[in-house]
Amino acid sequence: QVSVLYFARSAELAGLRCETLSVPRQITSRQLWEEIVKVHPRLAVIQDQVVFAVRQEYVLLGDHLLVLQPGDEVAIIPPISGG
Amino acid sequence: MDESKDVPKDFIKLKSEKLSVDEVSELVISPCCGAVSLFIGTTRNNFEGKKVICLEYEAYTSMAEIEIKKICRDIRQKWLSVKHIAVHHRLGVVPVTEASVIIAVSSPHRAESLEAVTYCISTLKASVPIWKKEIYEDEYSWKENKECFWTNSEK
Numbered sequence A: 001q002v003s004v005l006y007f008a009r010s011a012e013l014a015g016l017r018c019e020t021l022s023v024p025r026q027i028t029s030r031q032l033w034e035e036i037v038k039v040h041p042r043l044a045v046i047q048d049q050v051v052f053a054v055r056q057e058y059v060l061l062g063d064h065l066l067v068l069q070p071g072d073e074v075a076i077i078p079p080i081s082g083g
Numbered sequence B: 001m002d003e004s005k006d007v008p009k010d011f012i013k014l015k016s017e018k019l020s021v022d023e024v025s026e027l028v029i030s031p032c033c034g035a036v037s038l039f040i041g042t043t044r045n046n047f048e049g050k051k052v053i054c055l056e057y058e059a060y061t062s063m064a065e066i067e068i069k070k071i072c073r074d075i076r077q078k079w080l081s082v083k084h085i086a087v088h089h090r091l092g093v094v095p096v097t098e099a100s101v102i103i104a105v106s107s108p109h110r111a112e113s114l115e116a117v118t119y120c121i122s123t124l125k126a127s128v129p130i131w132k133k134e135i136y137e138d139e140y141s142w143k144e145n146k147e148c149f150w151t152n153s154e155k
Helices: A008-014 A029-039 A041-046 B021-028 B061-078 B110-127
Strands: A002-006 A018-021 A026-028 A051-054 A057-059 A065-067 A073-077 B010-015 B035-042 B050-059 B085-090 B092-095 B099-107 B130-136 B140-142
Touching: A002 A008, A008 A041, A008 A073, A008 B130, A018 A029, A026 A029, A029 A041, A029 A051, B010 B021, B010 B061, B021 B035, B021 B085, B021 B099, B035 B110, B050 B085, B061 B085, B061 B110, B085 B110, B099 B110
Parallel strands: A002 A073, B010 B085
Antiparallel strands: A002 A018, A026 A065, A051 A057, A051 A073, B035 B099, B050 B092, B050 B130, B085 B099, B130 B140
């Protein structure tokens, strides 16, 4: 079980900022995205623009294999606009 | 000021209260430094012909602080003489003309702090998980920095 955090446009599309999700311990970032879109289909529109942050490190959506621990924080990161 | 404790420091703060240029520049002042360089990012009142009422910022706070800390570390590797670095970023609503970000860097001579400030704001815009919403009269828009390191330029 991981904590999924939603920010900015992704929080608007998902309708929430935070939830726990059960996912396999080993999963590619692309598969993790697909699991999340199953729960929140409206997120599909930003698919090409987002990256993840897993344990506060950026991960691109792709074949990168993630090894997740219970309680890990996974954040959906839309294109940033700080400063 | 206790001169024996004048070790290089990073001052990073994300807060919803109004930012203070005086406060941020005072943080980096150091007896051994002859230069303090500053950048202030303020809310502009227009975008593509639309009137901007205000900006609204949100952040992945824990990661934003980590990413800003990395930028500070990079600055010290590139400009060895940099002394103190302060980055204050406002969250929540920022009305027009008010500051959303203030960056201050001190160094013995001016070249390093001027260059470090430029590097800091550019890298912040490329890598720190902070988002702004531009609020117009009848709609709003989530902004996307062109520096954002994962978005395609041909979008």
